[in-house]
Amino acid sequence: MxxxxxxxxxxxxxxxxxxxxxxASGAPFALNLMTMAAASAQTAPQSDYKAIVCLFFSGGNDHANTVLATDPTSWSTYQSVRTTSGADSIALPAPGAAGGVLPIVPTTAQAGREFALHPSLGPLKDLFDAGRAAVIANVGPLIVPATLAQYKAGSVPLPPKLFSHNDQQSLWQSYKPEGASFGWGGRMGDLLASMNSNAIFTSVSASGNAVFLSGKTINQYQVSSAGAVPIGGxxxxxxxxxxxxxxxxxxxxxxxxxxxxxxxxxxxxxxxxDAQAILATAMLPAGTGGVANPTQYTNPNTGALANNSLATQLQTVARVIGGRAALGVKRQVFFVSIGSFDTHDNQRVNQGDLLARVAHALSYFDTTLSTLGGSDLRPSVTLFTASDFGRTFTSNGDGTDHGWGSHHFVAGGAVKGKDIYGTFPVTALGHAQDVGSGSLLPGISVDQYGGTLARWFGLSDAQIGDVFPNIANFTKRDLGFMG
Incomplete structure (x- = not known):
């Protein structure tokens, strides 16, 4: 008793x-005594350091204008479905046209298909072409593999509360709808925190509180562009x-x-x-003598230069990574985010600006890691994107509505880049993965996506099964996009 x-x-x-x-909002700053007691001071070669960075697109990014099929049949259908009357049409210009989509040629061909990226993703196309970025096609929450007939009949278990922002954000990050207490990033931290002499620095957010980083024993530690946040006074x-x-x-x-x-x-x-004092000392400074400040990005709609807060978040991540030796860490999980992807209206303008910020930030992060502290850290750091959900293929006039599956990116030196993983869905309405208005029934589960990252991160098969409780329901548990 x-x-x-x-x-x-x-x-x-x-x-x-x-x-x-x-x-309440600052609770993740504090230390978890149980975690600190459990963490051992194991050491490993510096080359053994690995970090995973989750970049979350809050609001539900429109995947169908992010990665596109441009073979003649697909492009014709795309234009017919997404072109609406007036200047607010969300259809993008063809490859080769002024402001047109940017062709990419994946290493693995998909018969009869050609592909392109949104016109604002030029710097990300450069990473793709260089082999340090890949596309993961049609990812979304699933409990078991499901066909359209099974979805309509409700004959297999389905993720709860589909198409709901808060619930799907939580489901992506934690396998449960809103109210979940821990996420899969935090659970990976739980299992590998013994590699860190300071376990408090295992899960770090540069973008506020995120259930993705909360573990059963690990608490997330939040930082800002100003560095570690001290207790006031x-x-x-x-x-x-x-x-x-x-x-x-x-x-x-x-x-x-x-x-x-x-x-x-x-x-x-x-x-x-004590932790605040350690991090304040260990983090590399911003700017001269430390981690270079991001340049401004160009707004594709106005041509004006502007600051990019996402790039600043990734600068903060790089500054923490640069202090990894002083922090005593070998495994870290980070979270950054960018909002306003709920593009029911004015999508072409708004999404174009948002994706320009994303591409600029990823290019900055890649360049920064290439010489961080005099070393090329790109093979040790993998960034992946996530979002509430994809969106409908049909347009509501000048935007799109809530969907399910979506295309995502992974980037880093360990990524088997210049490729598209998963079968790219048919560009049409009424096909075998269309659950309504062109919303996609996912072909790849979040468990498979995260499990592939977890294997690279160092988790065993048993640990992956613990972190991703539904992965046992899928035959292919490693998608092969990590080296």
């Missing part, structure tokens, strides 16, 4: 005391005094009282303060 009560108390303190220190001026931060730190981390709750609370706060 005593052991059961202690375990319950620990679980309560894990949540409650973190909240009391930094508030411990430095600088507090109530007009430059010395008041010292007694405040002593009060919140002293733990002198015999009360067990206060002792655990104080220990967590102290470790949070």
């Amino acid at each position: 005593t052991k059961k009560i202690n375990a319950s108390r620990r679980e309560f303190l894990r949540a409650a005391s973190l909240m009391s220190v930094v508030g 411990l430095s600088g001026s507090l109530f007009g005094s430059t010395t008041a931060g010292n007694p405040l730190a002593a009060i919140i981390s002293g733990g002198g009282n015999a009360n067990l709750f206060e002792k655990d609370h104080a220990a967590i706060v102290k470790r949070s303060i």
Whole structure:
């Protein structure tokens, strides 16, 4: 009975005391005592470092204008379905036309098919052509493989709450709808945190709180472009005094009282303060002498130069990776994001700008990693994209509506690039994967997509099965896009 009560108390303190220190939105900053105790100081060669970066397109990116089939039959259908009257038509210009889609030639041919990328993805096309980026066709949440007939009949288990933003964002990141407590990035961190002497730096977000990074024992650590976020009042001026931060730190981390709750609370706060100090010192600086600042990107609609917040997030990731030795980490999972992909209206303009930012940021990240700290870190870092869902193939006039399956990208030096993985769906309406209005029934599950990344990351088959509970339902568990 005593052991059961202690375990319950620990679980309560894990949540409650973190909240009391930094508030609900800041809870991931604090340290997880159980994780810190479990982490061992194993060492490995520096070349053994690996990082996975999730780039999430919030809102549901329109895949059908991101990666396109351009063979004559497909292109004719594409134009007939997506061309609407007026200037707001979402159909893109043909290859070779002014502002036209950008042809790509995958290493593995798909009979009778030709392909292209959105006109704004020029820098990403360069990565694809160089063999450091690949397309994964028609990915989405699935519990078991499903045919259109099974979907319509409801004869196989299907993901819950399809077409819902919040639920599908959570489902992509954690296999459960909104309200999930941990995600597959955090679970990978749980299993490999023993390789890190500072387990708190295993899961790091440069884009706020994300269930993707939360594990059963690992808590995500959030950073901003300014670096590690300190507890307020411990430095600088507090109530007009430059010395008041010292007694405040002593009060919140002293733990002198015999009360067990206060002792655990104080220990967590102290470790949070210590972790912030470690990261602030270990992160490479931004700009001169550290990680170069991103250049501005060109808005394809206006031609104006503008700052790119996604590139800045990836700069923050690079700065943390640059401090990996000082942080004592060999495995890290990161999260960055870009929003506004819910393009029900004005899609051609809005998506064009968003994808320009994505391509600019990925090119910047690739260049930065190529010489980070004097080493080429590209083979050690793999970035993959995710989104709520794809969108309908049909247009609502100047936009698209919620869908299911979508095309995604993986990028990095370990990627078997310049290829399209998975069967590219038919460009038409009413085909064998059309669940309505051209919304795609996925041909590849998120479990297969993530499981392939997890195998490269170092997880065993048993661990992959633990992280991705549905992967046992699929025959092909490694899609082959990682070296």
